[in-house]
Amino acid sequence: MTHLRVDLRQRAEELVALYPRPRSAMLPLLHLVQEQDGYVSPEGIDEVAELTGTTPADVRGTASFYDMFHLEPVGRYVVGVCTNIACLLAGGEELLAHASERLGCAVGSTTDDGLFTLEETECLADCGHAPCVTVNHRYVRTTTPEAFDAMVDEVRQGRRDHEIPDHGTLVRVRRNGGLRVPDEVIAAERAAAKAARARRLEEAG
Amino acid sequence: MAVLDAPRIVTSRLAYEDSHTLARYLATGGYEALRKALSMHPEQVAAEVDQASLLGRGGAGFPAGRKWSMLRPSEVAYLVVNGDESEPATFKDHLLVERDPHQLVEGVIIAAYALQVNRAFIYLRGEFALGLERVQGALNEAYDHGALGRDVFGSGFSLDVVVHPGAGAYICGEETALLEGLEGKRGFPRIKPPFFPAAQGLYGEPTVVNNVETMSNLPWIVLNGGAAFAALGAGRSTGTRLFALAGRVNRPGVYEVEMVKNTFRDLIYDPAFGAGVPGGRPVKAFIPGGVSAPWFGPDQLDLPLGQDEVGAQGSMLGSGSVVVLDDTSCAVRAAWRITKFFSRESCGQCTPCREGSGWIERAMYRLEHGGGRVEDLDLLLDLCDNIAPGLTWPPQQTTICVLGPSIPSSVHAAIEMFKDEFLAHVESQGCPFD
CATH class of the missing domain: 3.40.50.11540 (NADH-ubiquinone oxidoreductase 51kDa subunit)
Structure with missing residues (x-):
């Protein structure tokens, strides 16, 4: 019995198979754990360790380096408001303060009903729509307090769920099959290409 | 006048809704x-x-x-x-x-x-x-x-x-x-x-x-x-380049611009690009190539958008991001926020970057939010000098990667360009722009 659901376990194994070394799948696998559990759970860490041939300590040590991985449970919707330079100049700090008041939770914390977690983020690379706001890493482009409030109401009522899926940045990413080129084919092609290049160099003198 | 006749090399399909298919x-x-x-x-x-x-x-x-x-x-x-x-x-x-x-x-x-x-x-x-x-x-x-x-x-x-x-x-x-x-x-x-x-x-x-x-x-x-x-642009800076224009401009966005043929003024003011500063306010300063780059003042607006041209003036085109500050923007707050970013993102391997970024951030924070001292200006420059000795451009390096030497760019530039504004923050024990 794995901790990951059957479908996620299968996706996890497919991801591992895409890389020359299993450990390379660490970040995508942690995204999958977050997709299922909403955060990087201890059980998920154990399973990623097993899948990548590492230890739970290794996995936790890696996960803790990256901002997107939550090592504690968070709300169903993680709202990020950017206050970095472009957003600062467009009122990002004010919008973050408004978001905190509107949601009723301090920056970095979760609402009592477990619906929202509010984060102050660094630049999210959407500075043409500053201040930048994301919900579960979907850009919602609500740059004014009024637009923010309307968005929150819609999210609360579940009316944005088609465009704002639950946790997991890979929720809608599906690879159409695994690697198509076996290592032996690559080795043979490389040898042939090397020989062809040597011939061309020889012909060119 | 902006030169707009270059071909669209990387943005030719953006007019189509289904450009990704x-x-x-x-x-x-x-x-x-x-x-x-x-x-x-x-x-x-x-x-x-x-x-x-x-x-x-x-x-x-x-x-x-x-x-x-x-x-x-x-x-x-x-x-x-x-x-x-x-x-x-x-x-x-x-x-x-x-x-x-x-x-x-x-x-x-x-x-x-x-x-x-x-x-x-x-x-x-x-x-x-x-x-x-x-x-x-x-x-x-x-x-x-x-x-x-x-x-x-x-x-x-x-x-x-x-x-x-x-x-x-x-x-x-x-x-x-x-x-x-x-x-x-x-x-x-x-x-x-x-x-x-x-x-x-x-x-x-x-x-x-x-x-x-x-x-x-x-x-x-x-x-x-x-x-x-290579026929587009000039010198080593060939072709077109995407510039991400943000901050105090009417039309922030990503623009494909022929290298060297256009200037920062074209990018910020031409109706095809940034279309000027809101309310017609003056440009106070701009960051020419991402927050790791030293700032420029309005006297550099006519500099061409070329790698060597910008490098020769002591900054860089870097990541192709241009951020505009106008006279309503606080230079201390901007430099503080940039330092806060570096402090948060330092990986922590090298002492000058890990400790220096946090120390600079705290000093900048108290200047901006009340509690700043006149001697903080010398302290900040000393800290910057410890991370990138000599405060030269390109910077000297004391760390494994270039994140460290990027930290002093904004603080050093802000102090050099806007010393009076720093002193006003000390005087009023907070931000005069609030």
Whole structure:
């Protein structure tokens, strides 16, 4: 019995198979754990360790380096408001303060009903729509307090769920099959290409 | 006057709603460049790119052709695309991966063929949820179309491309940290030497790491020739470049601009680009190439958008991000926020960066929020000098990677340019702009 659901376990194994070394799948696998559990759970860490041939300590040590991985449970919707330079100049700090008041939770914390977690983020690379706001890493482009409030109401009522899926940045990413080129084919092609290049160099003198 | 007659090299499809689909891509000449490249010898393709003088569009501006030529011959080699775009106020690659993913994929296949590499990875920052969907979608379509996988278009060349999600770490834009992330580790930049992943990269094997925009230029270069690309721009800065314009402008956005032929004034004021500052207010300062770059004042507005032109004036074009401050913007607050960013994103390996960034951030915080002292100005400059001795440009380095020496840029520039404003903050024990 794995901790990951059957479908996620299968996706996890497919991801591992895409890389020359299993450990390379660490970040995508942690995204999958977050997709299922909403955060990087201890059980998920154990399973990623097993899948990548590492230890739970290794996995936790890696996960803790990256901002997107939550090592504690968070709300169903993680709202990020950017206050970095472009957003600062467009009122990002004010919008973050408004978001905190509107949601009723301090920056970095979760609402009592477990619906929202509010984060102050660094630049999210959407500075043409500053201040930048994301919900579960979907850009919602609500740059004014009024637009923010309307968005929150819609999210609360579940009316944005088609465009704002639950946790997991890979929720809608599906690879159409695994690697198509076996290592032996690559080795043979490389040898042939090397020989062809040597011939061309020889012909060119 | 802005020069607007250059061809659109990487933004030609953005007018289409379905610009990310294979159908649109094929209808607009997509994958023709790949077919042409496959009819040439790999070295010929590399020679075209070398002739184009395509400078890397990620930030360092290293010539792509030269980077390729350094790839150590080996049984195994990799191509890695850096799509971890995180330099504050840089949002051009975001546009390219969401709106024209096939152009990126075609560029990757061309590069892999030129380098004779059979495995490539596209590392996208994890926050690009839609970008990850779009690039994976484009890869799926490319496989079905025969442009990827075994025996690409019947050429005998085979290639697998894997899209790899990051997970929120600015430092992973540094190419050796990115490789660590791709190996499933903490994003710690690697100790140099070796200086180039072309000698020792992913899993210790030779690896070429190129930026998303760099790759996206390749289809045009192959179709039109390196000479046509080099005919645009001037000097070493050839072709067009995407500039991400943000801050106090009427039309923030990403604009494709011919290099050197246009100036910062054109970019900020021309109706085709930024269309000026809101309310017609004056430009107080601007950051010419990402927050790692020293700031410029209005006296530099007529400087051409060229790598060497900006470098000679003591800053850099860097990641292609231009941020405008007007007379309502507080220089202390801006420099404080940038330092807070570096402090948060320092990986913590090197003492000058880890400790220095936090120390500078705290001093800047008290200046901005009350509690600042006149002697803080000397303290700040001393701290900056400890991270990048001499405060020269380009900066001296005391750390493994260039994040450290990027920290002093904004603080040093702000103190040099706006000392009176710092003193006013001390005088009023808080921000006079509040």
